[in-house]
Amino acid sequence: MKDVKSKATEAEESSLELANVSEEIRNEALQRAAAAIEKNRARILEANEEDVAEAKKLLEKGEYSQALVDRLKLSKDKIDSISRMIRSVSERDDPLNRTIFARKLDENLKLYKVSVPIGVIGSIFESRPDVLPQISSLCLKSGNAVILKGGSEAEKSNRVLYRVFKEATERAGIPEGWTQLIEARREVRELLELHDKVDLLVPRGSKSFIKYIQDNSRIPVLGHAEGLCHIYVDKEANLERALQISYDGKVQYPAVCNAAETLLVHHEIAEDLLPKLAEKYREAGVEIRGCNRTREILGQINEATEEDWRTEYLDLIISIKIVGSIRRAIRHINKYGSKHTDAIVSERGSRLIEFLNGVDSSSVMANASTRFSDGYRYGLGAEVGISTGKTHARGPVGLEGLTTSKYYLVGDGHIVEDYVGPEARPFKHVELSETWRQERDSLEE
C-alpha cells in the first residue's frame, strides 16, 4: 500500500505532464471514461449494493439516516446520468490556454497572461458516489491531477468508479498517476499537511466537516461552510413579487445552501406583507420565528432569538425581523450572514443598487430568488462548488476556478540593461489582439 505522501508525489509529478496534454486528448479521455462507466454498469451496481447493504445494517442500528442510505444508492439511471455528465464536461470550451491579456512591451517583446491548471487538487467528500466521477471530470478537463477521498460508507462504489475512470483515461493517453484514491480517515489528516504538494482543497460536506478542513490545513480551501441567506423586502417592493420570492427562497428546496433562512422586512410594508406571507408559509408547513414587532402582527408565533439570526436551518423554518431602514437590513446581513447569497425585493432602482453594493456577499440578487445562486443556473456548466472566501474564486465556481494564470514573455534577446538608466529605452505597453494560442502555433511551425 502506498502512503499518502507517495500518492501526492505521484500526483504532483503527473500534474506537470498533464498540464501539457492537448485539449483533444483530455476530451477523448473523458469520452472514454463515460463509455467505460456504461460498460461497467453491472460491476458498479454490484459494489454499490454491498455499500448499501452495509449502510442498511447501520440504519437498523440507528447509526445512519434513511437520507444517507438514499443518497448512497446508485441505479441504472443514475449511472447513465453520470456518463452524460462526463460527456457534457468533455464538450465544454477548454478552460486552459485562454489569453487573459496580451501586451506588446516593446518591438518583438510580447507578454501573454494565460490560464493554466493549478496543479494538484485534493477533493474530500461525503457519501454520494456520483461526486467522484464529477470531480474527476472537472479536474481532468482543467488539466489538474486529483487526490480523491470519499466517504467510508461509499468505499466499495468509489473504488470501482475510481478504477474504471483511471484505466479508461490512462489508456487514452493521460499521464499515469494523475488520479489517486485515499480511503482511511488518518490519510485525510496526512493529506491536509501536504501543503508543498497539494495546491487546493475542494471539500464537500457538512458545515462541521468543512470547518474541520479549514481549521486543520494551510492549503487554500475552495468552498463554503454554510449558506445563511437573507431576503430583504423593501418598503418600495411589489407585494406580489415579494410573496413569490420569499416563498421560493424558503420553500422550493429548503435543504440546500442557497435557500433563505432569514427574512428582513421594512416596517412600512410589514403589515401588508406578513399576514399574506404567513398564510402561504403555513400552507407549506413553514415554522415562523419572529422579532417582537413580527409577533405583534402575526400573533401566535415563536420568538426569534439572537441564536436564530445565526442559524442555517436547512429546513422549513424561517426567522423574520422587521427593520427600520434598508441600511439596517444591510447591516444585519453583513453581521449575521455567511457571505453566500442575499436578495432584495424593491421597485426602486437606487435602492437595489444601495443593497447590491452594500451587502458583502458572493452573490446578491435584485428581485430574484436566492435559489438562482448555482453554477448550472449561472451558465458555468458543472459546478466545482460555491466559494464564500474572498480570494481566488468567489460565488459559484466552474472550471475556471480550477485554473490559475502564468505569464509568458517572448523576446528575441531582450535584456533589462537596455531599459534602465539615463539612456533607458521606454516601454511601449500596447495591448495586442493576438492570442496566446496564435502565438504558440506560429512558434510551433
Added chain:
Amino acid sequence: MKDVKSKATEAEESSLELANVSEEIRNEALQRAAAAIEKNRARILEANEEDVAEAKKLLEKGEYSQALVDRLKLSKDKIDSISRMIRSVSERDDPLNRTIFARKLDENLKLYKVSVPIGVIGSIFESRPDVLPQISSLCLKSGNAVILKGGSEAEKSNRVLYRVFKEATERAGIPEGWTQLIEARREVRELLELHDKVDLLVPRGSKSFIKYIQDNSRIPVLGHAEGLCHIYVDKEANLERALQISYDGKVQYPAVCNAAETLLVHHEIAEDLLPKLAEKYREAGVEIRGCNRTREILGQINEATEEDWRTEYLDLIISIKIVGSIRRAIRHINKYGSKHTDAIVSERGSRLIEFLNGVDSSSVMANASTRFSDGYRYGLGAEVGISTGKTHARGPVGLEGLTTSKYYLVGDGHIVEDYVGPEARPFKHVELSETWRQERDSLEE
C-alpha cells in the same frame, strides 16, 4: 491605546463603506494625500532624521548594516517621488466595477460578474518608509481598508507618513478608520490570528520573514519567499543572445528576486558558450560554481553542490550545470526552482514552447532576461508584489490582485420554481455586451 482586534474591527467596518466610495472620491483623496505629503515635507524629514540617528547608533554597535541605514533615509527628492507615485496610482483606471462577464439567464434576468475590493488587507513590511504610502495608495485605489505594520527602525517616519495620509484622505471623504497602524511586534502575532477580519496578507521582506508569516497564519498570503530563477541555454541557442541574457540575468542587479541564480546549459553548446561567458562573468566579478562537466571545461572553479542548486544567492555568484536535454533542464527547474521566473534561450520555436509549457513557474521567458519579471515592466502600474502561490493572483501583481469578484443578478420577480420539474423553463444563457456600469447607471436613474 486600541488593541489590534479593535483596530481590525474598525478597518472591517470601514471597508464595507469604502467599497462603495465613488472612483472620483477615491482619486481625489489620493491627490490630496500626495499634496499633503509635499506640504508636510519638513515634518516627515524631521521624523526620519530621528529614525536615521537611532539606526546609526546601532550601526556603530554593529547591529545594523549600512545598507539598512541607506534604505531608511528619506530626502526631499525621495518625498517628491512618493508624491508622484501616489498621483500616478490615482490616475490609473479604476480596478473596481469592471465587468468580468455579463450573461442573460432569461428574459429580464441578467447576471453580472463584477470586480470588487477584497476587504481588509494586512501589510507587514521591513525598514523602507516609502512602502507605507505605496501600499496605502494601492489599497485605497482598490477600495480596501488596510492595517499597516512597518519595521521598528522606521517607526517615527511611518507614524508621520501614516498620520498625514490618513488625515488627508479622511478629509476628502474616505470613511474613518480605513487605515490602521500597528507598531509592536506582539501586535503582528495577534494580527496573524485575525482570519475572520483580515482577508489577505501582503508581506514584504526577507525570505525568513515571509516564511514566518506563511507558517503562522491561516490568512491567505500574497507574495513570494524567494526567487530562485534559472536560465537554460538550449543547444539551438544563438550564442550572442545566450551571452547577453545570461549576463543580464545575473549581473544587471544581482540583489533582487528576479535575478538568475543557476544557469543550465545544453551539453552540445557548453564548450562554445562557457569559456566566453566565464570571461564576461569574471570581468564583472561573478564567482562561478559548476558541475563536474563545467569544471572540466572552465578549469579552476569551485564545485557546485546539491546545496548550490537550492540557493538564492542574491549576489555575484552563479551555479552552472550542464544538462543532456531540454527535458532534464525542465526537470531541474521544477525540482529546485521557486516557481518565480525562468528563461530559455533557443532559436527553435518548438523547443521554446516545450520549455514555456513544461516549466511550472509564474513567469517563463523565451529569449528574454528573467529581470523583466516585474509589475512596472509588465505594464501593470504599481506593483503589489510578485506571487509564487498557485491560487488567487500569480506572478507580478498589480491593482487587480487586490480585487475579488461578486455576482449581481438582476430580475423582475424571478423564482427558481419556474425553472425546475417537467415543465421547467429553459435558461437562455446568452452573453450580454452591456456592462455592469451601464446597468447600474440605468437602475440609478
